[in-house]
Every structure is written in structure tokens, then in C-alpha cells.
Amino acid sequence: MKLVAKVSLLTALAALVPSAAFAHTGTGFHSHGLMAGLAHPVMGWDHLVGLLAVGFWSMTLVKSQQTKVITTFFAMLMLGFVAGASGIASSAVESGIAASVLLAGLLLMRNRQFAMPAAAFFATFFAVFHGIAHGAETSVGASFEFAVGFMLSSAMLFACGALFQMAFAQRFAAVRYIAGAGVACAGLGMMAF
Template identity: 40%
Template sequence: MNIRLAGGLLAATATLVPATAFAHTGVGPAGGFAHGLAHPISGLDHMLAMVMVGVLAWQIGGRALWLVPATFVLVMALGGMLGVAGVDLPFVEAGIAVSVIVLGAIVAAGIKAPTAVAMGIAALFAVFHGHAHGSEMPADAGGLAYGLGFMLGTALLHLAGIGAGLLIGRIAERHGPLAMRAAGGAAAVAGVGILTGVL
């Protein structure tokens, strides 16, 4: 992925997500899709975790570039079904906050875990994010449309994270690993703030 493609992905994400997220706010399939698409970008915790998944995937490289985000999205969909079904999952909010801390710390430390390990970490945290999305589905939203919306919203945030990883990596090539450490560290610190209720 070159720098122009990454820039294009980031620009498309920044331009299209807010526009489509709020284009249709009614009931039914269109409303459900719009609510689902908006949900991942409605909270700092979801946004940071999902962007960090993308940065981590870029950091590992190779097949992890698509396997790690894909694992997160698919397992998150399963977590969403649990939430919609009303299945209780303890410590959901704490799990989401911890996901931001752990993913940020891994990125900050520059750990290039094996792809399978990164997929396992992504899957573990995806359950919490998905459950939150599912349990907060509006009563008048269509379940399938809502689910497709939050899956697409999440995938777009992962793409933004991959693009951010590429840009940060280019900066790191010129100025050392400080930029990557700072990005991951900032996310981890924000995760602590979310966990403690400061943010």
C-alpha cells in the first residue's frame, strides 16, 4: 500500500463515514444501517480500539494486514448477536477500555506478535465491542441492517488505522520509532482515562 492510496483511504473515510452515518435517520433498514454505521464512531473507546487494530495489523504486516481486522469484524458480529439476544456478558465497558490500553501498549512497544496471536487478541476484545453495539441497538432499527452498518463502520476505522500506521511508519523511518510509540502510548493513556472515568 503506497502513501497516496493510504491518503485516499483516510480521506474517503473522513468524508464518507459522517455523511452516510447521518444521511438516513428514520426507522427500518435505512435507519438501522445508519445507526449501525454511526455507532463505532460515536464513542472514543470504540474509535481508538478499532484504529489501533488497523495500526497493529500494519505493524505486523503480511497476511495480518487483512486477517487481524477481518477477525475483529467477524467476531464482533457474533458479539453483536449476543447483545441483541440479551445474553449477559460481564465487564463489557471495562473490556472495551482495556482493549484500548492493551492495543495501544502493543503498538507503542512495537511488538510484532505472530499473526495468530494478534488474531486471538483482536477476537477477545471484539466480543466486548460487538456486545456493546448489539445491546445498544435502537428498538426501531432492523437487526440485519444495523449489524451490517456497524461492521462497515468498524472496517472503515480499521482501514483508517492501516493508513495511519503507514503514515506513522513513514515518519518513523525519518525520525525513529518515537512517532509510533507516541501514537500507541497516547491511545493507551486514553484507555486508562476511559477505564477510570476521566474521559
């Protein structure tokens, strides 16, 4: 079975996981101002782990893909945020976040190169669910400053994951594998609760 088909199946199964226990309420809490936007991605461990992992993973790709994947990721993160702020959300979002974290961990453990369409698909898969969840927690008229803070904080977490990969995992393959296993376990934990 091709990897994209496996990911699609994993997403469908993850959508069956109940989402009542997740932290994202969609109530508009923390929805205004630059500082609230900066704090928001680091307040939920699902986003914290997910953004660090995707930043780490992006640096395992060949150099010609890195800029395209990073650009795709942030464009889709913002698109997801706007969609969530506009009221486009479902109970499957939390399951999608959990599946994306699990997938990020598995990709890190496997350390395989992908053709650009597959790499862009994974970046989109990660970004859309995380963006929708954050956007859904804002009010429809959420401030521009909040959105800027959210994107800046997300970029900082992404960069921390990328820097960690460049500083340690390039030299020590075991670091990449251990980090991937930890991220995958976090994704499984998100699915379980």
C-alpha cells in the first residue's frame, strides 16, 4: 500500500477518535492581541510537539525541497487559521492533529526522502489541522495582531525543531530516531485521550 494511501487511512481512522477530551474548545478564549497570539501555539502540547516535529522533519528533506515545503506549510497553516476563524471546523480536527503528530514521528523515524508532491502533501496535512484548530478558537473578528502573533510563534517553534535537527540529528542518527519515536508516542497518546 502506498504511503499516501496509508496516511489517508490513518486520517480516516483518527476521525473516529472522540474529541471531547482535547483542549481546543473553539470558544474564542485567548483570541485578541499580539501577546495572546504569541502564547497560543505554546499553550497546547499537541501544537508544541507538532510544530517542533515538522520543523525537524523539514530539514531532513533535500535542500531543493526545503524552501517549497516550508512555504507550503506556512501558507496552509494560515489558510487553515482563516478557515477556522471563519467557522469552518469539525470534530475531526483534533483527531487530524493527533494523526499529524503520529505521522511526523513516523517520518522522522523512517528518514526517507520523498518526491515533492508527497512532501508537499505531508506539509499540507500537518498545517491545515493545526491552523483550523487555532483559528476556531478565535472570534470571527479576531484581531490582526493575534494572527500575526500566532504565525510568529508557530514560525519560532518550527525553527527550533529545524535548528535541533541541524545541530544534533545530522551528526547522530540515533537522535533523529529517538526524537521520532517520542513524537510518534505523543501522537498515539493524543489519540488515546
